[in-house]
Amino acid sequence: MRPKQDSIAFARMMAQIEADDNHPKPDDGKITELDLGKQPLVRVGEIYGRAIKYTRSFGLVEWVDDRRVYHVEWFPAGQIKRVDQESWRGRPL
Numbered sequence: 001m002r003p004k005q006d007s008i009a010f011a012r013m014m015a016q017i018e019a020d021d022n023h024p025k026p027d028d029g030k031i032t033e034l035d036l037g038k039q040p041l042v043r044v045g046e047i048y049g050r051a052i053k054y055t056r057s058f059g060l061v062e063w064v065d066d067r068r069v070y071h072v073e074w075f076p077a078g079q080i081k082r083v084d085q086e087s088w089r090g091r092p093l
Helices: 007-021
Strands: 041-044 047-054 058-064 070-076
Touching (some): 007 047, 007 070, 041 058
């Protein structure tokens, strides 16, 4: 019997792999993944999400929008601001 597949987790994993392949500055160093549970809550402009990976000058942020659509995008590190749980206004991931 095959184990049940989690299609949502799979889609998120594929989105992250695609983001890795489309880093805005491929020579920016090794992509480092943050451990689950140690991924900081962040804000980039009006986007509230979680930082999941980084290179020297970019961070990969994941978030869910108002339509409950999952997104991942690389942002320049200077645009990413850590926020505490009380200030975070994002949707649960």
